[in-house]
Amino acid sequence: MDFYLNFPNNKLNKNATDRILSNSNSIDFHKKLSNYSISKLFKLENLSKKLNIKNVYVKDESTRFGLNAFKGLGASYAINKILTENSKINVFCTATDGNHGKAVAWSASINKKKSVVYVPRDTTKNRIDAIAKFGGEVIQLNMNYEETCNHAAKQCVLNNWLLVQDTSWVGYEKIPALIMSGYLTHFKEMEDSINLFQKPKIDIIFLQCGVGSWPASCIWYYMSRYKKNRPKIVLVEPNKASGVLRSFIENQRVSPKGNSKTIMAGLNCGIPSKNAWEIIKNGCDAVMTISDEYTMDAMRTLYNPEENDARIISGESGAAGLAGLIKCIKDPRLSKLNEHIELNSKSRILIFNTEGDTDRESFRSIVDL
Numbered sequence: 555m556d557f558y559l560n561f562p563n564n565k566l567n568k569n570a571t572d573r574i575l576s577n578s579n580s581i582d583f584h585k586k587l588s589n590y591s592i593s594k595l596f597k598l599e600n601l602s603k604k605l606n607i608k609n610v611y612v613k614d615e616s617t618r619f620g621l622n623a624f625k626g627l628g629a630s631y632a633i634n635k636i637l638t639e640n641s642k643i644n645v646f647c648t649a650t651d652g653n654h655g656k657a658v659a660w661s662a663s664i665n666k667k668k669s670v671v672y673v674p675r676d677t678t679k680n681r682i683d684a685i686a687k688f689g690g691e692v693i694q695l696n697m698n699y700e701e702t703c704n705h706a707a708k709q710c711v712l713n714n715w716l717l718v719q720d721t722s723w724v725g726y727e728k729i730p731a732l733i734m735s736g737y738l739t740h741f742k743e744m745e746d747s748i749n750l751f752q753k754p755k756i757d758i759i760f761l762q763c764g765v766g767s768w769p770a771s772c773i774w775y776y777m778s779r780y781k782k783n784r785p786k787i788v789l790v791e792p793n794k795a796s797g798v799l800r801s802f803i804e805n806q807r808v809s810p811k812g813n814s815k816t817i818m819a820g821l822n823c824g825i826p827s828k829n830a831w832e833i834i835k836n837g838c839d840a841v842m843t844i845s846d847e848y849t850m851d852a853m854r855t856l857y858n859p860e861e862n863d864a865r866i867i868s869g870e871s872g873a874a875g876l877a878g879l880i881k882c883i884k885d886p887r888l889s890k891l892n893e894h895i896e897l898n899s900k901s902r903i904l905i906f907n908t909e910g911d912t913d914r915e916s917f918r919s920i921v922d923l
């Protein structure tokens with residue numbers, strides 16, 4: 555099965571994560587950073603005509619803080635909060651398949667702190683170099699993503715480093731919740747355009763999903779701001795690493811099955827985050843999977859715009875939301891999913907380009923440059 559229809563209860567849990575998200579002042583914090591600017595929101599009118607839907611909006615995170623991905627929103631906010639409580643911490647550590655590690659290295663360096671970043675065996679040299687460029691000490695392990703996270707957590711205990719992980723588990727929830735509350739900035743940035751008071755100007759959001767922290771922050775935002783007027787939300791996972799889909803099927807948080815071979819490095823994760831799963835199951839309408847071919851197609855679609863639509867540079871994980879939309883439209887086996895989310899010619903869709911060409915060589919070969 556490559557999709558799951560959820561019938562969420564639309565309830566926000568009143569727990570510590572909810573309190574941290576409710577108290578987020580991330581946008582005020584981010585506005586004070588020297589290279590902050592609001593990321594662009596494009597309306598791709600000609601693409602929407604081609605796809606026979608009303609509107610496609612793309613929030614483009616490829617220019618965020620010069621990091622080529624949105625992840626700096628989370629790490630910078632969390633590290634600032636941590637240092638406000640304890641300025642003596644010297645080394646921040648994380649496990650990553652790329653973007654989060656770069657964000658931690660950058661956030662540590664702007665606070666004049668060190669970072670140690672563990673990456674799994676499949677992380678490409680280009681992604682490793684990008685983390686090192688921001689001052690991170692990068693250590694590649696012969697492990698998958700989930701094993702790498704466990705290793706990083708153990709090294710933190712042994713070396714007295716602070717773990718800044720973008721996924722949570724029992725007993726490790728506060729820092730991932732701070733990271734999620736940093737992500738809220740880009741939803742708030744749209745409050746004068748599409749996230750209007752009372753009703754948003756969008757009907758469906760497609761969100762690419764790794765451990766689920768980022769999509770959960772989006773779900774939390776729309777649930778708490780709009781309640782029953784929230785847009786429908788679809789999560790999109792790689793078909794070779796679909797932990798959230800499998801967790802829905804088994805009705806509990808489980809690791810994905812399969813060989814985890816996908817070009818969508820940022821989404822190539824293990825078991826979903828605990829904090830995130832608790833939000834996702836209550837507020838997402840469907841989960842679907844896509845193959846690498848679909849995301850490559852979406853990367854090319856964004857790079858080669860229809861008529862005068864904007865050109866958007868989108869990486870393998872960055873384009874996965876659009877890939878999900880394209881699959882819904884192209885693949886007749888998804889008709890039940892389309893009915894469930896009410897995808898039709900009147901739909902106004904929001905997607906996020908969560909990364910640019912984070913592996914430039916791979917990007918160039920995919921878009922045929």
Ligand SMILES: Cc1ncc(COP(=O)(O)O)c(C=O)c1O
Binds near residue numbers: 766768
């Ligand atoms: C580019 C990109 N998009 C989306 C995601 C998904 O975020 P999460 O792992 O919080 O689900 C990631 C995660 O690393 C990512 O790098």
